[in-house]
Amino acid sequence: MLKLEIVTPEKKVLDETVDSVTVPTASGEAGILPNHAPLISALKPGILSYSIKGSSENLAIGGGFVEVSSNKVAVLTDTAESASEIDLDAARAERESAEKALAANSAAALEDTEAERERLDAANARLQLASGR
Numbered sequence: 001m002l003k004l005e006i007v008t009p010e011k012k013v014l015d016e017t018v019d020s021v022t023v024p025t026a027s028g029e030a031g032i033l034p035n036h037a038p039l040i041s042a043l044k045p046g047i048l049s050y051s052i053k054g055s056s057e058n059l060a061i062g063g064g065f066v067e068v069s070s071n072k073v074a075v076l077t078d079t080a081e082s083a084s085e086i087d088l089d090a091a092r093a094e095r096e097s098a099e100k101a102l103a104a105n106s107a108a109a110l111e112d113t114e115a116e117r118e119r120l121d122a123a124n125a126r127l128q129l130a131s132g133r
Contacts, residue, residue, distance in 0.1 A: 045122035
């Protein structure tokens, strides 16, 4: 079993014992099972999933970091929302705003548009989770 803690600047979102965790890292999804090797990685906005006794739960998270050590998974993230907490209209508006900003800066270097791309990824993750896909 793994001890999963998810913390945002506002609150501790989750403190549970789970069977497994999957997090969206900067280099792709990382699956974490008991006795995983120690790890520290940057997170990108996306869907974090975890399983408890065969039941799977999902959260839309923002950027941040994950640390795995001694069967403990600590997730420090900007935001973490369950499907029921997501405001679909706000998520759609955020996606449109990020898409417009990226279109307006299409000639800019990738590193100059990183914040807008992360905003778009976060909005897409929220919409994906809220729509059940």
